[in-house]
Amino acid sequence: MAQIDKVRILVLGDSGVGKTSLVHLICHNEPILNPYWTIGAGVEVKLHEYKAGMPAEKTYFVELWDIGGWSAHKNSRAVFYNPVHGLILCHDLTNKKSQQNLKKWLTEILNRDGKNIKDPNDLDGKEDDVLWAEQYDKSDTDFDEEGDDIYEYDPEQYAGAAIPMLVIGTKLDLIQASHVTTPSRGFNIAEECGADEIKLDCTCTKHLAPGTSNSVKLSRFFDKVIERKYYHNRDVTQVRFSTYTQKSYR
Amino acid sequence: MLLAELVKLSAELVWASLKWAEVTGNHPRQWAKPSPEKRINQLNHCANSNICSVVTRWVRIRVFSPCGMFHLIISLPQGVRPRSRMFQIIFFGGGWVFFLKKLFRDYEVHHWVVLLVFSVTFALSCTLFELIIFEILGILNASSRYFHWILGLYAILFTLIVVLPFYIAYFVVKNIRFVPQKGHVHVTLTVTAWLIYFYCFWKIGDPFPILNPKHGILSIEQGVGRIGVIGVTLMAVLSGFGAVNYPYTCMSYFVRPVSDADIQILERRLMQSMDMTVMKKKRICLAKHESQKHASMNKDYGGIWGMVKSFTASPILENINTLKQEARAMEELSRQLFLESVDLHNEQERRDYLKTLKGKYFNVLGHFFSLYCIWKIFMATINIVFDRVGKVDPITRGIEIAVRFWSQQISFWIVGIIIITSIRGLLINLTKFFYAIASSKSSNIIVLCLAQIMGTYFVSSVLLMRMNMPSEYRSIITEVLGDLQFNFYHRWFDVIFLVSALSSIGFLYIAHKQAPGKGII
Numbered sequence: 025m026a027q028i029d030k031v032r033i034l035v036l037g038d039s040g041v042g043k044t045s046l047v048h049l050i051c052h053n054e055p056i057l058n059p060y061w062t063i064g065a066g067v068e069v070k071l072h073e074y075k076a077g078m079p080a081e082k083t084y085f086v087e088l089w090d091i092g093g094w095s096a097h098k099n100s101r102a103v104f105y106n107p108v109h110g111l112i113l114c115h116d117l118t119n120k121k122s123q124q125n126l127k128k129w130l131t132e133i134l135n136r137d138g139k140n141i142k143d144p145n146d147l148d149g150k151e152d153d154v155l156w157a158e159q160y161d162k163s164d165t166d167f168d169e170e171g172d173d174i175y176e177y178d179p180e181q182y183a184g185a186a187i188p189m190l191v192i193g194t195k196l197d198l199i200q201a202s203h204v205t206t207p208s209r210g211f212n213i214a215e216e217c218g219a220d221e222i223k224l225d226c227t228c229t230k231h232l233a234p235g236t237s238n239s240v241k242l243s244r245f246f247d248k249v250i251e252r253k254y255y256h257n258r259d260v261t262q263v264r265f266s267t268y269t270q271k272s273y274r
Numbered sequence: 275m276l277l278a279e280l281v282k283l284s285a286e287l288v289w290a291s292l293k294w295a296e297v298t299g300n301h302p303r304q305w306a307k308p309s310p311e312k313r314i315n316q317l318n319h320c321a322n323s324n325i326c327s328v329v330t331r332w333v334r335i336r337v338f339s340p341c342g343m344f345h346l347i348i349s350l351p352q353g354v355r356p357r358s359r360m361f362q363i364i365f366f367g368g369g370w371v372f373f374l375k376k377l378f379r380d381y382e383v384h385h386w387v388v389l390l391v392f393s394v395t396f397a398l399s400c401t402l403f404e405l406i407i408f409e410i411l412g413i414l415n416a417s418s419r420y421f422h423w424i425l426g427l428y429a430i431l432f433t434l435i436v437v438l439p440f441y442i443a444y445f446v447v448k449n450i451r452f453v454p455q456k457g458h459v460h461v462t463l464t465v466t467a468w469l470i471y472f473y474c475f476w477k478i479g480d481p482f483p484i485l486n487p488k489h490g491i492l493s494i495e496q497g498v499g500r501i502g503v504i505g506v507t508l509m510a511v512l513s514g515f516g517a518v519n520y521p522y523t524c525m526s527y528f529v530r531p532v533s534d535a536d537i538q539i540l541e542r543r544l545m546q547s548m549d550m551t552v553m554k555k556k557r558i559c560l561a562k563h564e565s566q567k568h569a570s571m572n573k574d575y576g577g578i579w580g581m582v583k584s585f586t587a588s589p590i591l592e593n594i595n596t597l598k599q600e601a602r603a604m605e606e607l608s609r610q611l612f613l614e615s616v617d618l619h620n621e622q623e624r625r626d627y628l629k630t631l632k633g634k635y636f637n638v639l640g641h642f643f644s645l646y647c648i649w650k651i652f653m654a655t656i657n658i659v660f661d662r663v664g665k666v667d668p669i670t671r672g673i674e675i676a677v678r679f680w681s682q683q684i685s686f687w688i689v690g691i692i693i694i695t696s697i698r699g700l701l702i703n704l705t706k707f708f709y710a711i712a713s714s715k716s717s718n719i720i721v722l723c724l725a726q727i728m729g730t731y732f733v734s735s736v737l738l739m740r741m742n743m744p745s746e747y748r749s750i751i752t753e754v755l756g757d758l759q760f761n762f763y764h765r766w767f768d769v770i771f772l773v774s775a776l777s778s779i780g781f782l783y784i785a786h787k788q789a790p791g792k793g794i795i
Contacts, residue, residue: 028556038380040713051559064612066605067548069555071563085556095709099619100612103541104548119382119714 028071030085031249032107036129037114038122039093042194045226046114047088050242055227062092065104072243074250084250088112098132105136110188110249113213117193117223126191126213134187188252189219190245196225220245361404362397369396373721376705381717385445388718391437395725398430399732403693406739410686420753424494427733431497434729435475436468442722443467449715475500498733502763505734508727510767514774517651521644522782532621540618544611547604554601558594565590651775654768689739696735700728737763 035043044066048056051068072086091104111133115123191214214221222238224231232239370393374383383389405423408414414422444464479500568590627633704724712720737760752760 063609064544065548065608067552067555069552069559071559085559087552097612097616099623100615103544103615116714119380121378121380121382122714125380 028083028085029254030087031109031253032087032089033110033112033249034105034108034133035088035090035112035114036133037093038116038125039095041093041114041116041122042226043090043093043114046192046194047090049226049229049232051088053229053232055229061094062090064097065089065091072246072250074247076243086246086249102136105133108133108187109253110245111190113189113191115191115193117195118198123213130213130217186252188245188248189217190242191219191221193221193223194226196223196231197228362401365400366393366397368400369393372396372701377708377721378717381712381714385718387441388721391433391441392721392725395430395433395438395729398426398433399729400697401426402430402732402736403697406693406736407686407690410689427494427498430729430733431494431501434501434726434733435472435497438722438726438729439471440464440468442719442726443471445719445722449719478503498737501730502734502737503766505730506738506763506767507770509731509734509738510770511774514771515778517647518775518778518782520640521647532618532625537615537618537622540611540615544608544615547608547611551601551604551608554597554604558597558601561590561594561597565594651772654772654775657768658765658772692739700731704728738767
């Protein structure tokens with residue numbers, strides 16, 4: 025087990041959108057029986073074959089950390105945010121506000137300070153944080169009276185931060201078919217950030233069965249995360265400064 | 275069943291004590307109820323306007339027949355003052371905005387009926403308070419104020435007894451999974467549920483000596499009496515708990531100072547337990563992978579070899595089960611550590627808040643409020659022990675005596691402050707409660723329940739506000755609500771308040787003993 029490398033992907037979204045069910049479905053290939061509200065974070069792992077079927081095939085552990093979405097626990101969530109190699113943003117297809125709130129989640133994760141636990145074993149990813157902190161001005165986040173951030177959301181910031189991202193819409197079975205086919209007129213975070221989007225129902229295994237377009241997108245996303253972490257470390261510093269003006273980086 | 279028996283017994287005791295007080299001559303000062311003729315004469319002396327004569331006519335009808343409500347609706351006067359309409363529109367808008375911006379901040383509104391009903395309830399509740407203010411300031415004339423009272427009370431009673439329970443039942447029925455999803459099935463189940471609710475609601479009035487039998491079925495007193503009982507109980511329980519909890523939390527913040535190092539130590543422990551969970555899950559994953567490889571290899575061998583191979587695989591399965599149990603235990607530990615971390619972060623935020631000017635100001639106010647809570651508990655005990663019921667509380671009495679000249683202004687300010695703080699406090703608590711327990715499926719039901727609680731709370735606080743107003747202003751409430759036994763409500767409030775406060779003290783004491791030195795383990 026010590027020989028298998030790992031990547032850490034955070035699953036973020038409002039409370040009740042189905043992150044725990046989604047993570048269980050991805051890792052165990054069966055729907056979860058009794059989902060309960062997540063307090064803190066829940067972790068599941070999956071063995072993923074990077075570049076499956078090709079000569080460079082290698083097995084990696086993908087850790088999926090689903091962070092509880094209660095707003096009352098916001099001040100303590102930051103302990104889970106480091107290090108992060110990929111993001112899955114979840115929203116509820118029956119509730120448009122949950123997609124709008126993804127902006128806040130993205131800002132929260134991108135604006136996290138370096139004030140995490142000073143664990144000497146956790147040097148993995150620490151340099152990245154320091155570089156980001158220097159490059160982007162943290163004083164952009166304002167606070168209103170109750171201490172909530174007035175979120176300064178900037179797609180450029182996401183592009184520059186270069187974390188691979190995937191957007192997943194859950195509870196597909198609860199909305200009518202017409203809603204799925206017509207494109208949503210409002211805010212669409214996947215388009216803004218140039219990420220892939222999957223729509224599925226976490227209680228049904230056929231949505232992620234091997235060979236479906238959903239599972240292809242998911243494994244492509246995992247491959248991108250692994251590639252970003254392990255195969256681009258050498259030229260990551262030049263790349264980061266040059267993406268300041270680019271809209272998206274792949 | 276036991277609870278119902280207890281409730282009946284306590285109601286009888288309270289009523290008996292009041293009766294005993296009357297018999298032995300200690301009876302509290304009864305408010306003077308003017309006879310119907312005197313009331314009509316008073317109204318006849320008001321300004322010569324159409325409104326007055328129309329109101330007089332229906333007052334006569336209303337006094338002598340419980341079905342006066344229908345005449346009221348028919349004889350709606352044309353020239354109702356526009357100023358109160360404007361306020362009602364403002365309240366309605368306020369409720370609408372509060373719903374959309376604060377309560378349903380994270381949810382999409384699928385059913386606009388919910389929003390409408392909530393705003394209407396809020397607007398009607400605020401109208402009642404507005405009428406009290408008008409009473410003190412003497413804004414409209416007496417007859418139109420009376421008319422508005424009746425109209426407002428009927429409207430809010432209709433909302434609280436008919437509309438809200440109906441919609442709550444409808445949404446609950448819609449959400450239950452094993453109900454066939456057809457329109458008429460929903461409606462019939464909803465109507466049945468509503469009838470059951472109405473029957474229980476009617477029966478609540480029986481053990482309480484609220485009314486005299488000479489009132490008709492549809493009179494205001496029946497509805498307000500029952501709602502008042504529920505609301506007063508609710509208010510007393512919440513006040514009792516709050517009066518004990520607030521000083522306790524204030525004091526406890528002194529005892530446990532929290533430093534950054536504490537938080538870091540706790541977070542490190544949390545991450546260690548999370549890492550151990552991850553490690554166990556990885557082992558489970560690898561073990562499952564191995565057993566799957568075994569299984570796929572064994573498919574080629576059949577018969578005896580297959581059985582032998584499966585024997586060798588079973589220790590892997592047992593290993594997986596133990597690992598799963600250990601992982602569950604670690605997850606439970608992580609949850610506990612996370613909750614402690616949340617507590618520590620909250621205390622640190624509070625400490626930082628106290629350093630600001632605003633924080634210091636509220637902290638001082640908080641100390642005064644704690645003293646007020648303790649005083650209230652003391653006064654409730656005195657009221658019960660010495661049998662003082664329904665008298666004006668000492669602050670207002672003092673004001674009456676001392677500043678007779680300015681009593682109008684001061685009563686206006688005091689009552690106004692009480693109204694605004696109670697509305698604001700209720701809305702903030704409802705919002706917190708809603709955020710804590712709502713999910714996307716249950717949000718509609720919870721919001722409607724909150725609207726019901728809000729309406730009940732406001733109606734009963736109108737009843738109890740008699741105590742806070744000098745005698746010349748409380749006459750309108752006593753006139754409108756007729757023969758309700760107000761003394762009973764005041765006494766009932768004191769009893770429940772005291773019971774709730776004492777039980778909260780007991781619970782907090784037990785909780786404190788269970789977690790001694792709760793802080794950094």
